[in-house]
Amino acid sequence: MESYTIHDYDVLVIGAGGAGLRAAIAAIEQGAKVGVVTKSLLGKAHTVMAEGGMAAAMGNVRPEDNWKVHFRDTLKGGGMLNNWKMVENYTKEAPDRVRELEQWGAVFDRTPDGRINQRNFGGHSYPRLAHVGDRTGLELIRTLQDHAVKMGIHAHMETTIYRLLTDAGRVVGALGFNRQTGDFLVFRAKAVVLATGGLGRIYQVTSNSWECTGDGFSLASMVGADLIDMEFIQFHPTGMVWPPSVMGILVTEGVRGEGGVLKNSEGRRFMFDNVPERYKGEFAETEEEAERWLQGDRNARRPPELLTRDVVARAIRKEVNEGRGSPHGGVFLDIASRRPADYIKKKLPSMYHQFMKLGNLDITKEPMEVGPTCHYVMGGVRVDPDTQATNVPGLYAAGEVAGGLHGANRLGGNSLSDLVVFGRRAGLAAAEYAAKQTGSYQVDEAQVRAYIAEALQPFNNPQGENPFALMKELRATMQKNAGIMREESELKAQLEILANLKKRAWNTSVSGSRAYNPGWHTALDMRLMVEISEAVVLAALARKESRGGHARLDYPDPDPTFAKINHIIRRKSDGTLTVVAEPLPEMPEELRKIAEAKDLKELSDKVGA
Amino acid sequence: MSTVTFRIFRGDRNGGELKDYTIEVQEGMVVLDAIHQIQAEQAPDLACRWNCKAGKCGSCGAEVNGKPTLMCMTRLDTIDTSKPVTVRPMKTFPVIRDLATDVKWNYEANKKIKPFTPAPNTDWIMFQEDVDRVQEFRKCIECFLCQNVCHVLREHDEKTGFIGPRLLVRTASLEMHPLDVENRLDMLKNEGGIGYCNITKCCTEVCPEHIHITDNAIIPLKERVVDEYYDPILGFFRRLFGSKKQAQTPSSGQAADD
Numbered sequence: 001m002e003s004y005t006i007h008d009y010d011v012l013v014i015g016a017g018g019a020g021l022r023a024a025i026a027a028i029e030q031g032a033k034v035g036v037v038t039k040s041l042l043g044k045a046h047t048v049m050a051e052g053g054m055a056a057a058m059g060n061v062r063p064e065d066n067w068k069v070h071f072r073d074t075l076k077g078g079g080m081l082n083n084w085k086m087v088e089n090y091t092k093e094a095p096d097r098v099r100e101l102e103q104w105g106a107v108f109d110r111t112p113d114g115r116i117n118q119r120n121f122g123g124h125s126y127p128r129l130a131h132v133g134d135r136t137g138l139e140l141i142r143t144l145q146d147h148a149v150k151m152g153i154h155a156h157m158e159t160t161i162y163r164l165l166t167d168a169g170r171v172v173g174a175l176g177f178n179r180q181t182g183d184f185l186v187f188r189a190k191a192v193v194l195a196t197g198g199l200g201r202i203y204q205v206t207s208n209s210w211e212c213t214g215d216g217f218s219l220a221s222m223v224g225a226d227l228i229d230m231e232f233i234q235f236h237p238t239g240m241v242w243p244p245s246v247m248g249i250l251v252t253e254g255v256r257g258e259g260g261v262l263k264n265s266e267g268r269r270f271m272f273d274n275v276p277e278r279y280k281g282e283f284a285e286t287e288e289e290a291e292r293w294l295q296g297d298r299n300a301r302r303p304p305e306l307l308t309r310d311v312v313a314r315a316i317r318k319e320v321n322e323g324r325g326s327p328h329g330g331v332f333l334d335i336a337s338r339r340p341a342d343y344i345k346k347k348l349p350s351m352y353h354q355f356m357k358l359g360n361l362d363i364t365k366e367p368m369e370v371g372p373t374c375h376y377v378m379g380g381v382r383v384d385p386d387t388q389a390t391n392v393p394g395l396y397a398a399g400e401v402a403g404g405l406h407g408a409n410r411l412g413g414n415s416l417s418d419l420v421v422f423g424r425r426a427g428l429a430a431a432e433y434a435a436k437q438t439g440s441y442q443v444d445e446a447q448v449r450a451y452i453a454e455a456l457q458p459f460n461n462p463q464g465e466n467p468f469a470l471m472k473e474l475r476a477t478m479q480k481n482a483g484i485m486r487e488e489s490e491l492k493a494q495l496e497i498l499a500n501l502k503k504r505a506w507n508t509s510v511s512g513s514r515a516y517n518p519g520w521h522t523a524l525d526m527r528l529m530v531e532i533s534e535a536v537v538l539a540a541l542a543r544k545e546s547r548g549g550h551a552r553l554d555y556p557d558p559d560p561t562f563a564k565i566n567h568i569i570r571r572k573s574d575g576t577l578t579v580v581a582e583p584l585p586e587m588p589e590e591l592r593k594i595a596e597a598k599d600l601k602e603l604s605d606k607v608g609a
Numbered sequence: 610m611s612t613v614t615f616r617i618f619r620g621d622r623n624g625g626e627l628k629d630y631t632i633e634v635q636e637g638m639v640v641l642d643a644i645h646q647i648q649a650e651q652a653p654d655l656a657c658r659w660n661c662k663a664g665k666c667g668s669c670g671a672e673v674n675g676k677p678t679l680m681c682m683t684r685l686d687t688i689d690t691s692k693p694v695t696v697r698p699m700k701t702f703p704v705i706r707d708l709a710t711d712v713k714w715n716y717e718a719n720k721k722i723k724p725f726t727p728a729p730n731t732d733w734i735m736f737q738e739d740v741d742r743v744q745e746f747r748k749c750i751e752c753f754l755c756q757n758v759c760h761v762l763r764e765h766d767e768k769t770g771f772i773g774p775r776l777l778v779r780t781a782s783l784e785m786h787p788l789d790v791e792n793r794l795d796m797l798k799n800e801g802g803i804g805y806c807n808i809t810k811c812c813t814e815v816c817p818e819h820i821h822i823t824d825n826a827i828i829p830l831k832e833r834v835v836d837e838y839y840d841p842i843l844g845f846f847r848r849l850f851g852s853k854k855q856a857q858t859p860s861s862g863q864a865a866d867d
Contacts, residue, residue, distance in 0.1 A: 041658075042716065043751055044666045102733055105725030107740050107747055107786065114734035132744065138665065139747060150724040157713070180705050209661040243637020249663045349748075353819075354664060357682050358639070468649035512654025515621065516706040519653030 002452050004175075004184035006443075007156075009035040010434040011427070012174060012189035014161050014216065017045030018137070018419030019399025019426070020195030021144035021153075026427025027193075028151045032434055035187060036148075037156045037176060039211050043145045046197050046209045047419065050137025051252035051350065052121055053129030054416035056094035060111055061118045064604035065126040067091040068594045072603060074414060075595045076278070077123040077308045078378070078407020079548045079558070081229065081566060084587045084595070085385035086405045090414075090421050097420040098130045106143040108132055120257040123308040123411035125282075125600055134254050134350045140416055159185065161215065162524060163451045164192065164223045164395070167442045171223060171394035175451050179521065182514020184452055188443050190434035193388075193426045194220055194381060194397040201525075202533045203374035204479035207239055207250035213525045214532035216401035220381045221531065221577070225390040227569040228403040229379035230532075231539035232549045234410055235484045237312035239373025241330035246358045248373040251333065251351060253412040255368075256305045258347050259294045260335035262316070263367070264324035270331075271304035274315035279307060294338070310409045310549050313372040317484060320371065330371030336364055372484055376415065378406040378549060379539065382568065387429035388422055394433065398426035408548020457506075458523040464509030467523035474501055474529060482537050487553040491541045498537065502530045535577055539567045542579045610635055613685065614693040615643055617655065621706050628652075629693060634685055640673050640696065641680035644708070656707035664817060667752030671708050672697040677754045677815045699757040712753050718772045721800050722780050726791035739787045746782035746826055748818040749775065755812035755822055761805045771802030774812035774822050781826035784833070794837045797830055806831070 011027040013020045016038035027034045038045065057070040070091040075082050102108060102116065108130050109117040118127045132139040148155075161176040165186070173188040196216030200208025221227055238251040256262075264270050275283050283304045284290040290303035305312070316331050326332055335344055341364035345352050348363070355361045355368060380403030381390055388396045399419045406414065458464060481494035508523040545559035546552050565581040572578055587595065597603050614631045630647045641659055648655045660666040662681045669680040674688060674695050688694060702710035755774040761767045772780075780797060783789050797803040812822045820826070836843055 040660055040666075041668065041712065044660045044668050046661070048666050048750070049661050049663065099733070103727060105727075105783070105786070107735075107743050107782075109744075110735055110737040110740060114736045132747070135665070135748065138750065142747065146724060149720065180709075180711075209666065211660060244635060245638045245642045246663075350665065357664065358637075358684070360684075466649075466653065468653060472649070510653060513706075516656035516709050517654045518648055518656060522653075 002184060002456070004186050004448070004452065006186045006188060007035055009033050009187060009189045011035075011191045011193060011430045012037065012187045013193045013195055013427070014174065015045070015195035015197060015399070015401075016042055016155060017047040017195060017197055017399065018140050018144060018416060019423035020045075020193070021141070021148050022420045022423030023193045023195055023398055023427035023430070024153055025144065025148055025151055026424045027431040028153070030428060030431035030435070032431040035154050035156060035189070037159045037161055037174070037187070039158065039160050039179070041157050042155050043141055045141060046212055047137045047141045047416075049207070049209060049250065050140070050416050051134040051250065052254040052257065053119055053131030053136045053413050054094075054098060054140065055121070055124060055128045055411065055413035056098045056130055056417050057091060057128060058095045058098065058116060058118065058130065060115045062126040064600070065128060066604065068603040069125050069600060070094070070128065071591070072595055072597055073123055073125055074411060075407065077409050077411040079409060080407065080563065080595065081548070081584065082407030083385050083404035083585065084591055085585070088591065089385060089425070090405055090418060093421045094417040097417060097424065101140065101143050101420070104143050104147040106132075106139050108139070119254065120302065120306060121412045122253055122256065122306045122312065124413065129257070129413040131254070133346070134252050134348050136416060140419070156185070160521065160524070161219065162455050164219050165443050165447060166223050167444065169393065171392055172441050173443055175448055177455065180516055182517065182520075186443060186448055188441055190437040190441065191394050191396065191430035193430050194395065194401050195399045195423060195426070196401045198377050198400040199529075199532050200374045200376070202475060202478050202529050202536070203483065204475040205239065205248040206374040207236055207248055208374065213529050215528050216397065217381060217535065218528035218531040220390060220392070220395060220397065220401075221535065221569070221571055223392055223395065224571060225392045225395060226382040227379060227535055228382040229408070229539065229567050230377070230403075230535045230569055231543050231567065232378035232406075232408050233374060233536065234309055234376040234378060234549045235313045235372040236375035237309055237316050237372055238333055238370035240359065241326070241369050241371045242328040242359060249354070249358070250373065250375070251368060251370050252348070253309075254348060255333060255335050255351060258335065259338045260305065260333050261303070261338065262305055262312070263332045263334060264319045265326060266324055270319055270324075271307065271312065271315060274311060274318075275304050275307065276311055279311075283307065308409055309412065310551075313484065314551060316371060326369040328369050330369040332367040333370045334367035336366055341365075374483075376400065376410055378408060378410050379403045386425065388426035389429060389433075396426040396430045398422040408550065455524060458508045458510040458520060459514070461507065461509045464507045465504055467508040467510065467519055467526055470501065470504055470508060470526055471522055471529070474526065474533065478533055482533075482540055485551050485553050486540050488541065491537050494537050495534070495541075498530055498534050502534070505530050535569045538577055538579050539569055542567055542581070611690070613643070613690040615647065616693040616695045617644075617647070617707070618697045619655070619707055620704065622703055625704070627695065634690070638685045639681055640683045640685065640694070641669055643685065644680060644696070656705065656709045658709045665750060667750030667817070670699055670752045670754045670757065672699060677757050679752060679754070679817050682817060699753065701757045701759075701763045702753070714768055715751070715753055715756060715773075715775065718768070718776055719779070721772060721796055722776060722783065723791045723793055723796065725783055725786065725789055727788045728790045731788050733788070735787050742825065743782050743785050745820055746778045746785075748820055749778055750818060751775065752817060754815045754817065758811040758815050760809065760811065761802075767802065767805060770800065771805045772800075774806075774827065777801070777803060777806070777830060778820060778822055778826045781830055784830065794834050798834050798838055803827070803831055803834055
């Protein structure tokens with residue numbers, strides 16, 4: 001019989017990106033015994049790829065900035081579908097979390113007077129992103145990694161969680177395996193924090209690293225946790241489009257934040273023609289005004305290249321569809337003619353090297369070719385806005401895997417601070433919950449044995465399919481039928497494809513040993529990826545309108561009836577998924593005034609500073 | 610489109626052999642793309658570590674035609690593909706399987722470095738010119754290619770008394786942080802083994818982040834250790850007035866500034 005080792009923790013954190021590490025630190029500070037499981041080596045999580053910065057209304061560059069302006073910007077960007085309480089918690093706490101990182105050793109770029117510098121980004125009214133060149137995510141994860149090591153973190157590296165374990169409706173741990181050896185591990189824990197990141201790998205063109213296979217959403221959903229608003233997938237406007245093998249790799253919004261402009265094949269700055277009604281009057285109307293903004297004129301408005309990501313992504317898609325794209329199916333992003341070469345190399349060093357190395361292109365001399373790439377999922381596991389608790393006792397979620405903060409669309413820079421604000425909250429709440437659990441904990445051995453047998457099944461199935469081929473099919477069909485532009489017939493077709501893929505995901509064949517076997521890993525990843533793909537498609541079918549990251553060709557406009565609902569994706573007792581429309585929580589009057597403020601001056605503590 | 614043969618190490622801690630895989634390659638492909646194609650079509654159990662495929666995570670270090678490199682940043686059109694392309698795991702670390710090596714020694718050795726210790730009651734004001742140097746060191750993506758080429762670790766396997774270039778860079782980032790007050794010179798001299806480094810600059814050559822490991826991190830740290838332990842005049846004053854952490858500016862100012 002297959003053996004396994006048992007590890008006991010008060011709090012088990014699944015995922016060692018920004019949210020997971022911050023949760024672990026918070027739980028350790030509460031005195032909990034904490035285990036952290038990561039599919040990769042420590043410090044390699046997808047967080048390292050975040051480039052532009054972390055949004056926090058510190059007011060270091062523009063003293064007019066404060067949490068209220070950040071609150072309003074975030075809700076506006078999210079089409080008001082955000083959980084207002086989460087946004088309030090987030091915008092109020094983000095500055096403290098940034099300062100805390102500095103006190104743990106992070107070295108942010110500085111203002112002339114020696115404080116943390118902040119840069120412009122799409123959807124933010126003021127320069128608000130604390131940053132380190134274009135490698136802010138690396139700074140964040142390394143700081144948290146170092147601090148967690150100092151605190152005595154116990155990390156299980158290169159370990160995959162295959163299933164959460166339950167007892168009487170509570171989560172009591174997880175079953176996983178060590179990727180290096182293929183040996184199984186049982187983690188018994190009083191509380192589990194999911195910090196597993198996103199799901200970009202269900203799409204063919206994505207900026208996400210391999211780990212973003214949506215594990216946490218599926219694991220949570222399989223034990224009965226609700227998901228929320230899974231239709232809202234963010235396609236970042238600027239991914240690399242050439243050469244083919246780099247398609248999807250991110251080109252940071254920092255390029256536009258530093259003054260980069262988007263042009264079509266006719267040389268026209270098309271974003272001036274694409275300012276939506278709700279943003280009218282807030283952006284520069286002429287190239288001359290945008291130029292003055294770049295030169296630092298505070299009376300000039302921001303250039304329309306800094307509109308929210310959904311707006312820019314769809315404008316690019318429109319240019320390409322109407323025949324004004326670049327040679328390789330994108331548009332041109334030009335910083336070369338806007339800033340001196342030295343400035344570009346200093347402010348955007350990774351971009352400079354990335355294009356030089358992979359595209360053989362000098363961005364200080366030539367424009368880049370860019371197009372939309374799957375980047376982020378706004379929806380996720382539904383959580384309590386204060387504690388990050390899910391509806392399943394003992395289970396918490398933070399970071400990209402949790403839903404609610406970003407509504408229909410996330411502002412760039414809002415995810416890195418999301419990780420630390422809600423990672424901390426999840427770690428605190430999980431540790432408090434764990435401390436209250438005094439009764440005995442049972443991990444059901446039969447449950448464990450059954451899951452292990454399931455996980456090993458591809459080794460005993462010589463007639464099964466190649467998991468890599470299956471994965472390729474999933475990603476290609478999701479891209480085609482549930483991608484940046486959706487319509488009913490394609491979404492319905494995709495549901496049938498997924499039903500078929502779901503069966504086939506349980507009939508794969510792998511060979512070789514269990515030690516570090518990517519074929520086996522892919523076979524097991526597939527089983528979780530089909531589950532979460534189905535949730536995305538079902539939610540997209542239900543939302544018959546276009547809003548935020550979700551665009552329907554058959555319903556191209558926002559529909560007021562959908563403006564006031566969230567989609568709850570719930571597993572029924574027979575195991576199938578269902579979508580339930582639920583009214584948004586009522587916003588208190590004083591917050592509503594802030595959210596709907598037209599004039600930024602009303603929201604500023606220091607007018608005209 | 611052309612046909613290229615990849616000669617890839619297959620095996621584990623107990624040994625292995627090079628095996629040939631021939632695939633069709635396309636414009637713009639990097640070595641990691643080739644490995645993935647081989648996995649998907651010919652060898653589904655071919656082990657290789659990677660995460661981001663964008664040169665930001667440092668997971669996919671290997672030796673391509675003998676040269677340590679990130680596979681995701683090595684374009685096929687920059688290497689000779691008319692002959693078989695040899696891909697081996699990093700030599701300094703034990704092989705787990707195929708191209709994946711066991712790098713946990715780096716995480717263990719890292720614990721020898723005292724963590725960031727800010728001055729009490731600091732106002733957190735720092736100027737850009739004072740953090741430029743530290744930011745260079747903090748670009749490190751922990752790919753461990755510098756550890757892989759360092760002859761102290763690679764040829765002499767000195768993993769008990771030496772922490773290697775990556776961890777010397779990390780130490781430098783802490784020692785040169787304008788607000789850090791910890792003293793790590795004793796560690797550098799003793800269990801850190803900075804004296805083992807004889808400045809061959811192999812680490813600097815392979816760094817994908819172009820960190821001037823030798824000139825900007827290791828040499829200034831060596832100078833501080835020398836000043837602290839071997840300078841007779843300073844030693845005299847120290848015996849008179851007691852030892853304290855060195856001022857930041859003198860030795861970081863002496864470092865090569867290219």
